[in-house]
Amino acid sequence: MIKPRTPPGVMELLPPDQIAFQRMLDVIRRNYERFGFLPVETPVMELSDVLLTKTGGETERQVYFVQSTGALGKAAEGGQGEGLPERAMPELAMRFDLTVPLARYVAEHEHDLAFPFRRYQMQRVYRGERAQRGRFREFYQCDIDVIGKDSLSVRFDAEIPAVIHSVFSELDIGAFTIQMNNRKLMRGFFEAQGVTDGEVQALVLREVDKLDKRGEEHVRATLAGEGFNLPAEAVDRIMAFVKVRSASHADALAQLDALDALGEGNDALREGVKELREVLELVRAMGVPESNYALNFSIARGLDYYTGTVYETTLDDYPQIGSICSGGRYENLASHYTKSKLPGVGISIGLTRLFWQLREAGLLGSATDSTVQALVTQMDAKHLPHCLAVASDLRRAGFNTEVVMEPGKLARQFKYADRAGIRFVIVLGEDEIANGTVTVKDLRREDQFTITRHELVSALRVELAQAEVLQGTHA
Amino acid sequence: MIKPRTPPGVMELLPPDQIAFQRMLDVIRRNYERFGFLPVETPVMELSDVLLTKTGGETERQVYFVQSTGALGKAAEGGQGEGLPERAMPELAMRFDLTVPLARYVAEHEHDLAFPFRRYQMQRVYRGERAQRGRFREFYQCDIDVIGKDSLSVRFDAEIPAVIHSVFSELDIGAFTIQMNNRKLMRGFFEAQGVTDGEVQALVLREVDKLDKRGEEHVRATLAGEGFNLPAEAVDRIMAFVKVRSASHADALAQLDALDALGEGNDALREGVKELREVLELVRAMGVPESNYALNFSIARGLDYYTGTVYETTLDDYPQIGSICSGGRYENLASHYTKSKLPGVGISIGLTRLFWQLREAGLLGSATDSTVQALVTQMDAKHLPHCLAVASDLRRAGFNTEVVMEPGKLARQFKYADRAGIRFVIVLGEDEIANGTVTVKDLRREDQFTITRHELVSALRVELAQAEVLQGTHA
Structure with missing residues (x-):
């Protein structure tokens, strides 16, 4: 007799919870489709050489590799006489996000797709994380992306908050704010503070990104201390900058105007301000209430990846949950697979984790009404x-x-x-x-x-x- | 630059096909829910010792094992000095069907479920099949099962054809027939032909199951020849029996009456006839048109597993596609995981393969209307x-x-x-x-x-x- 049990790090639900979860998936899908996104599904398994082109060390350590019984047998045989190769990478690996498979998909099917290509994808992804409460090795991601060929107008960046607003309004899990920033604006601002080197900027941004976790004093000390050696006034301005949160649409525009005034001769700052202003105006034109969006100059997101608008969404009454929907604008989706330039903008909702957090916070009951009527x-x-x-x-x-x-x-x-x-x-x-x-x-x-x-x-x-x-x- | 491509044996679709596929999934799910089945999802990865309890050689050779980068590293290290263990089974494996995970789920959550437990599950499963046209290593299964505790009335067997009828009517892929048989009836019939030994019965059934593939002469010769040594009259009766197809509801009942008359003192035959008669009457009471179901005494299905009613569904105009929805009644779902007796009845639709076959047969266009309206x-x-x-x-x-x-x-x-x-x-x-x-x-x-x-x-x-x-x- 074997004890029936699941592996650590997976979320398996009883039917009432599964119904509640499925309803959330349905709401997300319905709203993604409402905004004209088309469904895509990709295989869980990708070829390892295709999947791992792009990833750095951390992610690679978390990858799950897949081998059929036959392949395992062969590996064992091959290894017997001569020892195993240093790094015998199995042929197949499981996707760890939906972005790399999207890049592969768009590059592979480039000539069969109409651009701008708007796709949604809602599937499970796999990461060999350390087992820990609230950390999942298998979890749903619900993504949308718009991919342009050669170029993609910043106007598409304005549709994303409208989709987020539509999804989270219907999910009905409490007041939320879509927080926006722009990486060009940030870069320009840091240049104006004398931080001109790209890598140092990245390091400063990385420090700033720790503001919520480490606290202001720690970040101030790091920026003024050895390594960065920033003057006190620059640190003051940086700290003031990253604390900016707009209180209304008009306030957001005023904050941008103020920055713009400082931006004489600073192309990146000017460009970022211009983009963010256009995004804000169009977000309003799409009917998103101003209580649901705000500027937040502390948001940086993935530093190697995003290049323009960035988004995070938080629940107003549960900031400790962190961002429940994040993403942004990137320069080029699939440079490892195609010479075509494919800029895009997108977001992801990690639904398994969100569901778990909402349930932990008591914000979500099981479905009290069955699918059976x-x-x-x-x-x-x-x-x-x-x-x-x-x-x-x-x-x-x-x-x-x-x-x-x-x-x-x-x-x-x-x-x-x-x-x-x-x-x-x-x-x-x-x-x-x-x-x-x-x-x-x-x-x-x-x-x-x-x-x-x-x-x-x-x-x-x-x-x-x-x-x-x-x-x-x-x- | 890496060539973007998917592994062999997976089906990836462009958006118009994905829309058509998603609509089929939606129809199946809607009809499963219409009949009161509750959603369940289980992790793709199961613990190997849990997953592989029940499986024989063939299936085991097709299993995909999963290892994180860390685990692979350790295996390589461990193997260096002393050679790899004969059979180092990784901790995790990917499900190859939805039945074993159902057994594990029901046994694990037994005290939280209401019995009879009616669940549907529509997820992908993985088999390391030889790469071959029309064979998939990743494919959707769409299953329903009703699981009883200790016992489950044969009446539940009658609901299954009603669900099949509802699903395939709405899928609208052409005329179809739900073919039914009963393993007790078969067993009783073979006993009446002097084939009393259980193992020999299984072998005869296995031969009979090859009727479509090998042809009548081959099967006749095998049954009359060395090994079976059946008398000519018994072979004649067996061949006549396995050719029975009812032409109407009344004809099906008449065929059962005729068998019943032969069943004096043959409990298995009598019991099988009685069950099948009750199922037929209730299928009619549920409003399934008689053109959509028939007796077919050649259907045996998985010989070690099913014990009562068995089902196959075929498209009337495309018999070469084979069964598009199969299943039956089994005695005990989860004997490896629990002492509770859990009889059940269920079916599975292999949607990836069905979609592929319908497309190959020209029965299915891409969706000509987008999700975008x-x-x-x-x-x-x-x-x-x-x-x-x-x-x-x-x-x-x-x-x-x-x-x-x-x-x-x-x-x-x-x-x-x-x-x-x-x-x-x-x-x-x-x-x-x-x-x-x-x-x-x-x-x-x-x-x-x-x-x-x-x-x-x-x-x-x-x-x-x-x-x-x-x-x-x-x-």
Whole structure:
């Protein structure tokens, strides 16, 4: 007898949680499609030489390699006489994000795609992380990207916050702010502080990125201390800069104007300000409320990768959760696979981690309503054909319906429906069958009524519609 | 520069095909939920000792093992001095079906599940198959199972064909027949032919299972020849038996009656006939048309696993595709993980292979209509805020809408919409913006009209509704 168990670092859910998770996936997908993104799925396994072209040491250490039984056998044989090669890299590896597979996909299918290419992808990715609470070795990423050929207007950067707003409004997990910055603006600002060398800028940005984790004093000391040797005024200005958070749309524009005034002869700063201003104006034109977006000059994101607009999204009441949706603009997606220049902009939602964090924070219950909407009870085995016929009516009308297939006590069947979160219980007893009626109990509204069988579907539709009116709507 | 490419044996789709594939997944999921099945997802990776408990040689050779970079390094080090262990089984392996993970899941979460437990699972599975056209190393399985605790009424076996009927009617890929048999009935019949030994029965069944591949003469010769040594009359009766296909519901019952008459004192035959009769009657009570199901006494399925009802589904006009949905009743799901007796019944649709076969047979185009329903054109950069506002209206109303973000020639934008399968093109020119109107071109109906902006949403809804009326409906 083997103890049934999952490996560490994976999230497996019981059905009520799985339903809640699936509903989040559905909301994200629906909103991605609403903004014109097309579905893509790629294989979990990629060729190792293709997958690991681009990655540095840290990521590579976390890669999972895949070998069939046959390949393992061969490796063992080959190794016997002469010792294993230093670094026998298996042929296949599992994707650790959706960006490298996107780069491979776009480069491979370049001539079959229309650019700008707008794709969404919602699949699991794999990282051999150290096992730790809240760290996952298998997790969902839900990504969108727009990829241009040769060029891609900064206007596309404005669509991204509109999508984020749409997704998180419908997910309904609390107030959120889409925080924006621009890497050119940052670069220009640091140049103005005398930090002109690209690598030193990157190091300063890396320090600034630690502000939340290490605290202001630590960062100040590092920037003024050995290595950086920045003058006190420069450190002051840098610290003031990275604390900028706009309070409204007008405030955001004013902050940009103020920076612009300092930018005489500083092309990067000017360009960054101009881009961010255009993005802000278009975000407003797309109807995103100004309470849902803000400038945040401390946001840098992946330093080797992003080159323009960058985004992070945080829950206003749960800043400790950190960014729940991040991304930005990059110069060239697939330089390892094609000579074509493919600039893009995109974001990612790490849904497994987000779901886990929301549940930990008590912000997310299991689904209290099942995917099953109606339970047809059965009191006597001879009623079964009637029960099945009523269930067929309901299913044809689009109601997810379960039939109690083995007769039993009605009280137990009600208890089952209640626990399972099934809303409508349909009772078919001797009387009902004799009269061609059904008795409906609506467990949500605690309502009960007896109607003819052919009225059943419309009656349930009315109940559902009334519930929506009572509930208010998200639309 | 690395050539971008996928490993052999995986199916990666361009967006129009991906849309068609996703729609099939959605249909399957919707119908599984309609019948009261609950969603479950399990990790791709399972612990090797858990996953490989149950499997025989063939399957084990096809398993993919997973190792992180760290684990590979350690294995190489360990092997250096003393040679590799004969059979160093990595800790993790990828699931090769959804049945073993279901067994593990049900046993692990036994006390948190309500029985009978009805679950669906639609995920990818992995097999290190020899690379071959139409053979996949990564493919979707879409499974449903009902698992009982201690016992599970044969009535549940009748729900399965109703689900299959519902799924394949909506998938709309042509006429299909759900073929049914019963392993007890088969066993009883073979006993009546003097084949009483269990192992010999299994061997006879295995031969019978080759009828389609090897032909009648080969099977006859094998059964009459050395090894089996069956008398000519027994071979005749066996060949007649395995050729039984019922032509209608009444014919199916008549065939069962005829067998029953032979079954004096043959408990297995009697029991099998009784079960199959009950299943047939309930399948009819659930509204499955008799043209969609039939008896087929040649169907055996996995010989070590199924114990009662077995199902295969074939496309009437494409028998060469083979079974597109198969399964049956089994005695005990999880004997390796729990002492509880967990009988069940289930089926699986191998969607990747089915999709590939349908496409090969020319039965499936790419989706000609995109997920994107409306394209808002842009003729001049200064119109963009108007374009974005109109797009927001459409999205709020539930239309999947793409905006042309960089202005250009209208003809090119129309061409893009046409190629991409976007149905509605919304034109916002100087006149329209000045008058508060929009011009809509419906590329499907080849219709064009100009209306006020606030009429747009209801106008598109009318167009959609008219299209549905013209098209006829599946409901």
